[in-house]
Amino acid sequence: MKFGVIVFPGSNCDHDAYHVVSKHVGQPVDFIWHKQTDLSDYDAVIVPGGFSYGDYLRAGALAKFSPVMNAVKDFAARGNYVFGVCNGFQILCEAGLLPGALMRNSNLHFICQHVNIRVENGAMPYTSELETGEVLSIPIAHAEGNYFCDDQTLAELENNNQIIFRYCDENGEIVDRANPNGSRSNIAGISNKEGNVLGMMPHPERACEELLGSNDGRDIFRSLTKAIAEK
Amino acid sequence: MKAKVYVTLKPSVLDPQGKAIHHSVELLGFEKIEDVRQGKFFEIALDADLSETEARQAAENIAKNVLANPVIEDYKVEIVS
Numbered sequence: 001m002k003f004g005v006i007v008f009p010g011s012n013c014d015h016d017a018y019h020v021v022s023k024h025v026g027q028p029v030d031f032i033w034h035k036q037t038d039l040s041d042y043d044a045v046i047v048p049g050g051f052s053y054g055d056y057l058r059a060g061a062l063a064k065f066s067p068v069m070n071a072v073k074d075f076a077a078r079g080n081y082v083f084g085v086c087n088g089f090q091i092l093c094e095a096g097l098l099p100g101a102l103m104r105n106s107n108l109h110f111i112c113q114h115v116n117i118r119v120e121n122g123a124m125p126y127t128s129e130l131e132t133g134e135v136l137s138i139p140i141a142h143a144e145g146n147y148f149c150d151d152q153t154l155a156e157l158e159n160n161n162q163i164i165f166r167y168c169d170e171n172g173e174i175v176d177r178a179n180p181n182g183s184r185s186n187i188a189g190i191s192n193k194e195g196n197v198l199g200m201m202p203h204p205e206r207a208c209e210e211l212l213g214s215n216d217g218r219d220i221f222r223s224l225t226k227a228i229a230e231k
Numbered sequence: 232m233k234a235k236v237y238v239t240l241k242p243s244v245l246d247p248q249g250k251a252i253h254h255s256v257e258l259l260g261f262e263k264i265e266d267v268r269q270g271k272f273f274e275i276a277l278d279a280d281l282s283e284t285e286a287r288q289a290a291e292n293i294a295k296n297v298l299a300n301p302v303i304e305d306y307k308v309e310i311v312s
Contacts, residue, residue, distance in 0.1 A: 093302075108247050108248065182245075
């Protein structure tokens with residue numbers, strides 16, 4: 001089993017993701033420079049957070065044209081796992097691997113804080129080690145995390161159980177005041193229809209050690225590892 | 232030959248930046264402002280050999296695939312020779 005962490009100019013959570021995979025998941029992992037076009041060595045690819053291409057034009061808009069992204073599209077189309085976090089989620093939406101778009105936070109602020117998210121679907125490759133309804137404490141750090149999609153897309157996401165995480169209060173209630181950025185339907189993370197591509201704004205790779213305030217992120221990586229092993 | 236491309240949020244999409252600008256404009260004392268929407272403006276210099284139709288096609292393609300995100304934005308292209 002081997003993980004890859006894609007590095008764009010401006011990625012800055014690549015080392016965190018690498019650290020978590022090598023130390024907490026205990027699996028081999030490589031950095032993949034964005035000019036690479038061969039992903040055949042890998043079982044899962046992480047598209048990490050950061051400010052790829054300085055967030056010029058729109059967050060993630062220019063990264064989708066990096067050579068590696070065509071390879072990522074083929075990789076995903078063959079059913080392999082692609083996991084986008086924060087800027088990675090924005091890139092996957094811009095690239096059309098996930099539906100919708102991430103817009104400026106409704107309060108216009110860059111928000112950096114721990115939030116609670118509820119597991120909405122605990123029976124998919126990224127959440128099998130979690131329970132549906134479980135509440136995780138995971139940090140967010142973004143200015144463009146306001147998830148938007150049209151009514152039809154939202155209905156499809158709901159009907160296919162593609163909404164994986166929602167912002168919630170400490171009791172797991174999905175309420176407006178627990179929604180940090182104005183996301184539609186409190187959406188914090190979604191998958192594609194097949195469940196092999198996941199994007200989320202909160203940073204599970206920053207929540208894998210008690211020292212950092214939470215280790216709730218570990219179960220997401222453990223679930224993914226299990227899914228790869230069982231594939 | 233130049234193409235001017237205007238990218239705006241779809242009317243159905245909330246524009247928090249436009250709202251903040253609207254608020255600031257009101258603080259400055261301007262009245263009777265109903266709404267402010269923010270967008271982006273691009274100027275693309277194109278080869279002078281292109282016909283207007285070819286230039287428009289090229290600019291529309293660039294706008295659709297790069298400059299605008301069709302999930303949230305509309306675009307308008309003007310060709311200036």
